[in-house]
Amino acid sequence: MPATPVTTSRIHESLDSALARKRVVLWFDPNGEWASEFDDYQPAAAEKLRVERNEFSVKVAISRAPLDKRFLLYLPTAKPPEPDNWLLDLLLAGHEFTADRASLDIQEAGLTLEFKELAQQHKAFFRSPVRTTKLKELLRPNDNEAAVRLKMLAVLAKQPPDIDKLLLHVFSQLEPANPDGDDPVEALYGSQQLSGHFWKAVGEKFGYASPEPNLRDFAVGLFNSVSSIGPSGELLPHARVFLSIWKDSLSSRPAFEQWSDHLAGVLRVEEQLNDAPESYEPDDDDSYELIERFVLSRLLQRFQGDASDTELLETIRNRSSSCWFEKHQHGYRALEQAITFRGLLAKADLQVPSFEEGLQRYCNGWWRLDQAYRRCIFHARTYQQPGLLKPLRDWLEAQYVNNVLLPLTNRWSDRVAGLSNWGSSTLPRQKEFHMRYVHAPLSSKGLKRLFVVISDALRYEAARDFADRLNSQAGKGWQAEVEALLGVLPSFTQLGMAALLPGVQLGLNPSDSNALVDGQSAAGTENRDKLLKAYAKGRATAIKAEDFLSLATSKEGAELTRDYDLIVIYHNCIDRIGDKRESEADTCQAVEQTFDELELILRKIASLKGSQAVITADHGFLFQQEPVDANDRAEFPPASELSFKNRRFALGSGIKASAGQKVFTAGELGLSGSWEAVFPLGLDRFPRSGSGSRFVHGGTSLQEVVVPVIRLKRERKDESRVVEAELLRVPAKITTGKLSFGLFQLEAVEPKKRLPLQLRIGLYAKADGALLCAHRTVLLDSAASEAREREQQVVLELSNAAGDYNNKTLELRLEQLLPGVATPVPYKTVELKLQRPFGSDFDDF
Structure with missing residues (x-):
């Protein structure tokens, strides 16, 4: 290998790095081609020794030297087999330096010689000093080849070394509706011979396998594995965790919405929802916006049917954590106000015994009917879906005019007609x-x-x-x-x-x-x-x-x-x-x-x-x-x-x-x-x-x-605070694929004093912070005085990634969601151990 100034400089820098880490560095040069580079090298704080049939004296010199003194041993021979190697103990305790390109690459990156083949496979990656330096910053002592390659993928994508975040990145790089768009995986990793390793990492985390893996095919499997509608996908439970991360990410959310909308058409989700049986319940599934539309449409139908107000309101509450809820909240709010109006009307006695009592009854509660009507109309018009809400609005209009305005104004007018002058003893003029x-x-x-x-x-x-x-x-x-x-x-x-x-x-x-x-x-x-x-x-x-x-x-x-x-x-x-x-x-x-x-x-x-x-x-x-x-x-x-x-x-x-x-x-x-x-x-x-x-x-x-x-x-001091929450029945160990516990709201919500608390709940590995379940969002806003009515049951399903943390400590984290604040605030953390029984490792015979 001809010695160029650049090569010589790289060798000397690599030697400096090696001597900074180890007391003794051994340099085997079987052909003697790097002798001049050895001779020219002037270490700042180390002694150079040439080893040629003087192994014993060299060992003696090193053993007698102060422990803080460092040595570079140059051996113009091939490395002998271990039984014949007089310097084996020094080699095992020190560092072996080699000067071929692959060896220089891995040494510059801070890797050991066992990664030489990896460097040879990905020569293009290591030709960039910038990439090598960034990789070196990410490496840890116990990294294996899979971990090193994951960090190489991260350097190329300029993302953290996490396959979930790398997937989020490549999804954001491809327009799903554009069939001619370049594959971002191949564009990022193809020239570095890392595309296959990207998909291998995806396969290990998600269980994804395909003869020709690609992003579009993976997306289909991902949504099929998570959604309650359509064919069942075959990906591992981590798919649900990933989709939760994708939806929660402010930067990645637009890409999620694009892919969700595109796949809804490809997979004919609307047709499947139209054909869904009455027993089908999406629960908290928000993989497609069409599901949100389906839920709202069905609620409107059930409002006209025999569904109770409690059932309807509970469904709306459960959907409030959907990623599509904000977009459709005016539709839900219109329905809520119609439910409120119906409940008020059922209890209202719109009799007007006298002029004074009419005023009193209106101020005591009849006004709520006007308010529910106005609110419903506001939300319905703001939602801008006149066809969908027409039955609801027709019902509301007929009820309000025929059963509120007409009877109330007519009966009130009878009292006005009997007045001799305009005045009241009930209300001041x-x-x-x-x-x-x-x-x-x-x-x-x-x-x-x-x-x-x-x-x-x-x-x-x-x-x-x-x-x-x-x-x-x-x-x-x-x-x-x-x-x-x-x-x-x-x-x-x-x-x-x-x-x-x-x-x-x-x-x-x-x-x-x-x-x-x-x-x-x-x-x-x-x-x-x-x-x-x-x-x-x-x-x-x-x-x-x-x-x-x-x-x-x-x-x-x-x-x-x-x-x-x-x-x-x-x-x-x-x-x-x-x-x-x-x-x-x-x-x-x-x-x-x-x-x-x-x-x-x-x-x-x-x-x-x-x-x-x-x-x-x-x-x-x-x-x-x-x-x-x-x-x-x-x-x-x-x-x-x-x-x-x-x-x-x-x-x-x-x-x-x-x-x-x-x-x-x-x-x-x-x-x-x-x-x-x-x-x-x-x-x-x-x-x-x-x-x-x-x-x-x-x-x-x-x-x-x-x-x-x-x-x-003006209030001199804001004495309001959010209600407090307490965890109930949290086990010390998780022995199944689910974690079930209670969440108790310690006190009732009260205006201006005790305000609702919204929490995001997740299960994480304590060691590295890996999310091991899909997030759950829970709103504690009960005004009930009865304590038992303020408890909610929470169930978290563990992903397959949890298997890597068996017999290790996990953290159940509760984080408070604040209006207008993107990052949740830590609220409460409980440690528990994942201890799956050995029988769960066996497949069925």
Whole structure:
């Protein structure tokens, strides 16, 4: 082998490395071709000795030398057989150096001579100093050829030396739907003669065998081995663990979805699901998105059938850990709300014994029916699967209109029809809002500044929903309580906004419906600002929500709180969207948007060091998603004059109420003036061209006139915490292929105090952290007071990879999943021993 400068340098570097590891290095050179390299080598801290028939004296010299002195022995002969080797003891304790290319390669990589044949087989790999250096960093003293090759595969793929991670990498490199795509296994490893070894490692871990192994064929076997639908695959149980890892990996998840979608078509999964018997239950199988669609479709069918609400809700809960659940959550949530609505309706007694009792019963619970209906519609529309959800929506619409709105509004209207004036002893009048919720708190010594948010058309059930969300979310910083007022009539924006302002006398101009407070116009933010400043001697202001949110906290925001003690923020989303014919269908979406915007406003208030706030509305609304029935249309009554007309009321004089209508004078409504107002009772709407009819307000229904007030206080300290979990009946040893145990939720979930806990559970080898089962995700969110109702049973199935850890310690790890945090947080770990009986090693005869 001709000695080039590069070769000489490599030899000297390899000798340095060998002498750094061993006290004595022996260099056999049978042809004497490396003599000059030996002579030129100048070790930093070792003595060079040439051995030529002086073995004994060399051994004596080494034995007498200090133990920290190192020696390089050059022998220009072939290595003799062990019986004839006088230096055998030195050879066994030291290191044998050879200078052929393969030997240099393995020595540079930190390998011993037993790997020389491996280096010769994969010459191309070792020609790169960068690859060799990276391999050296990965090697461990006890590595065998399989382990070394696995690390070579890892270096080439720039991945950890784990066959699961290498598989994830190659899956991400191939577009499954592209039949002409290059095989990433061959592209990565073919030129290094490592493709076969890659598939050998896959075979050992998964039991995969094929005359011509390739990624597409393996993928088919993988999904068939894990999925509950289609032909049974033949791969080992580790296939389930691998698929769990694949789905859980944020970086690899897109590739999983691509392969899953592609294979669903190749394997005709949809046809098999269509032909599946009624007894088929996917359980927690989420290998294909089609299974998620199948489960949801079947649940919708069973909702219309004889399935109990408990069964339906338990199935939804079990599917919540599916990797496809988030994509289909609005479909599931729509069904959940329909189930809630059905349960509420079954228990509801919608009788209205009196006007006062009607108000009381609505505030005590009837509003929940409106809320469940709205939520269901929101999720159904957001899911954007109208064909799938049409039966559910048709059922919901019929039930809500025919069994809630019609009977309730009709019975309530009977009580309204008997009133001589508009007022209540059960609920305070809306006109009292300012004195109760603004003037009184600001007059107390403990409050310097108050923020009031008036959200147009935020009806009572929506306000309860928003308050519940605030109270159930840890760290939001607001404690919310909801009260109710009896809104003014007509229940529309101009008058409702005026009723919330300071002043003595409310009035209404019957010709244009403009509202007046003590004779001054209350229309628009500017006029309301004037009325507020007059009340507070300049220390109050009115501002639109969008302007408030755009304030720079450090400058304009600071000036706002410096100059004003009362800051009234006018927000308009629900009414702006619902009150237009072209957008009224989006009313339920507008309510959810309002919640988001109100949270932004509260966050802004908190940044301005606001400690108290009040959220209220000018009026509520009646809403049904589908077009109004023709029978719910009323004609305007005879009158001397009808100066202003609305869907739910009209203003004028000399009005002669027709059947199903109610007339109040201005005085009977507590307003100044000599005009009259007529209201269609029940669900009736007056005809108005160009305006919508599904979203209406202005009338007398409970949904329109029960106005919410949310009182909010900043919490000084977040005292909430997640519930705790305890493991039950965990065995000290695992003797079968399954681990079964109980998981107990120590306390009930309670809003703002004890929050749900979500855990990811897995079984790992303690020695190297290998995952030995598919992950299980468990949600502990029970509010049950009975302890036995808060226990869940968990079963983990061990993969075949667990066989390598028999008689070794395993770890049962519980990790907490936090919203918005990709990496789970360690929660609890329990050690246990895997001790499979020897009989499990035998096959059946």
